[in-house]
Amino acid sequence: MIYIFSLLLFTNALAQEADTAHTLDDLQLEADTTGFNALDVDDMLNPIFSDQMDSMMSSWDIQNRFHFDNSEVRTLDYPKNLPDSVYINRFKEIEQVVDLSYNSVVNNYIKMYTEKRRDLVEVMLGLSAYYFPIFEETLDKYDMPLEIKYLAIIESALNPTARSRVGANGLWQFMYGTARNMKLEITSFVDERRDPIKATDAAARYLTKLHDIYGDWHLAIAAYNCGPGNVNRAIRRSGGKRNYWEIYYRLPRETRGYVPAFIAATYTFEYYKEHNLVPRFPEIELSVDTVMVNDYLHFDQVSAKLHIEKEQLRALNPMYRRDVIPAKANKPYPLVLPNDVILDFVDQDTAIFAFERNKYFPNNTLMDPTSSNSSYFTPVDIKGKAKVVYTVKAGDNVGFISSWFHVRTSDLRYWNNINRDIIRVGQKLAIYVPEKDKEKYEQVASMSFAEKQASIGKSSTPNTTRTTKPLDPNFEYYTVRKGDTLWDIAQKYAGISADEIMRLNELKNDRGLYIGQKLKIKRKG
CATH class of the missing domain: 3.10.350.10 (LysM domain)
Known part of the structure; x- marks a missing residue:
């Protein structure tokens, strides 16, 4: 039996790795040598946030799921160097439970959002229209301040598949151990840290526990980032002080910018119109429903019968690691689909489940997943494939290259041991393509950027x-x-x-x- 539930969209946003993770409790702490008034403001604009945003804007998700119309006029006329009195008065107007302190550190993060990273903020504004209702419903359920929803901006930039350098995952960047303690399922096939609904519920429960410990939202938010152990040591080493700004220098360095960035994100999303920021929306179907399936199902089966791109299925269902829904009669799982195909799925469910059944589930069993250094994908089999070597050129990124060669970004990373989508000009990448198409793909190296974009039906306007x-x-x-x-x-x-x-x-x-x-x-x- 299939049960249908209405669900507001959650989509795969942006690409790739958010580095504001729940770090280990044994991170190096620095000594407190000065009071807040003497803080080095430049040091507070943590490069982690800036690097994360650069990576997000060049990611496959941003470049391919968002439409950047270069013919449209995006205003560069926006307020700069506003006096402190403007920010102070605006903060006073925000209905708040969490203390939204304003100071020079917060001001620097506000400028980062409203002036230096406007494109990404506009993307996140578009995504927030779909994620925030999910967050708010959960926060209301636990009687929590609704402004806590802005924490996901700092954690993942609203990317449900964000993975940090220390292994935190999902919209709310849970480490494996914390996620399991919060009863999130993590298996070879499913990672509920990447499920917007379940991960949000777990984040709300975890933050509630932290607030019960400290009785202060700033300290609870800091502990969410770096762990209660680091916050407890910072309190102890400061002589028992329990004000975030008073223990500032005793916190791990990347946590110092965490609360100021949260406050700045709150301001930015509350006053984005005053800064001429315009939400951008992804170029995928935004109206969706959810069906509960109770048998093994592969994305390829759904894609073949409903004529929906597999990448869109991945975008709408980020919790499934290997394109497989390991559902059983006694343990159903959700499948999110665009509204325009949801009834087709219901009408054709028998044919969909039966399509090449033995290929995907021989003897109606799950095949053993391909092992891969903790990656969340099954690399394609390179047997029978031809190797093409591509030399990286200025302006290339992992998303562009994978599109030109029609391979998954995850496979491109796996073949070339690419970490955090960092590639350099002149680097030679191994790419495996069908043998019959080897000659065609070898010609890609000699194409101009415009020709490569045209080969996949994309505009080359940004590079003309x-x-x-x-x-x-x-x-x-x-x-x-x-x-x-x-x-x-x-x-x-x-x-x-x-x-x-x-x-x-x-x-x-x-x-x-x-x-x-x-x-x-x-x-x-």
Whole structure:
């Protein structure tokens, strides 16, 4: 029997690895040498958050599931250098239970969200329209402050498959041990840390326990990030002080920015309109329902019979590690589908389950999963495949390359031992393609970026400016580096605005930038 439940969308967002994880209790603590008023503000803008955002914007999910229309005009006219009084008054207007302290550290994170990482914030704003109702319903269930929903912004940037360098996973970045203690299922086939509904329920229960211990939301939030042991030691070494800002320097370094970033995220999502931020929505079906299945089912079976892309099934069902739903009659599992195919599934359920049944489930049993260094995918079998070597070029990323060769990003990482999607120009990547298509894919290396994008039906507008032009001696030139925005570049030149750089270089927005690009800068004087 199949039971149908209405469910608001949860989708796979953004790519790849959130590094604001629940770190181990034995992290190195630094001595408290100064009071809060003397904090080094530059040190507080933790590079972990910045690196995470750079990685997210270049990820496969962002580039392929969100539509960035380069013909549309995205305003670069937004408020900058607002006086402290504006922020203070706005914070006062936010209905809050969690103390939203404002200081120079929080101000730096606000600028990161509202000025330096606007594209990613707009993506998260779009995703929040679907995730936040799930979060709010759960928080209300446990009588918790609704603003705790913004914690997921810091944890995972609303990416349900985010995995940190220390193994934390999902929207709420649970470590394995904590997740099991909170009764989340983690098997070779299922990881409920990546289930938005169940993981949110576990996060709410865990945060409630931490608040019961400390009686303070700042300390509970800090303990959620670095573990109660680190917070307890910070309290003890500060002589029993229980104010977050007073134990600030006794916390692990990456936790210091955690609460300020949470406060800044709360402000940003409450006042995004005042900063001319516009939500962006993913280019996948947003109206979905859930069916409960009670027998083994492979995504390939659903994809073949309902003509829905497997990547979309993965996006809507991030909790299944190996494209397999290991359901049984006495243990059903959910399958999230777009509304326009949900009735087709109900009508064709017998045919779907029977499709090539013995191929996917011989003798109606689960096949042993392929072992892989704690990866959450089964690598494709390279037997019968032809090896193609591709040399990384400026502007390439893992998502683009996997799309050009029609392989999974997870396989590309596995074949080449790629960690955190970091690749370098000149690096040679091994890619395994069908033997009959080897000659075709060998030609990819000689294609221009525009030709490669055209081969998969994608626009090459962001990169059409890559033709080399002679430098004009009447201008200065700036070479774009990783993470640069027009705002960042303008700050390097007195009297030059981001709008001026944009007009001079015929750019419509930050997405016209690429690493190595030379931008004209008007000479002054």
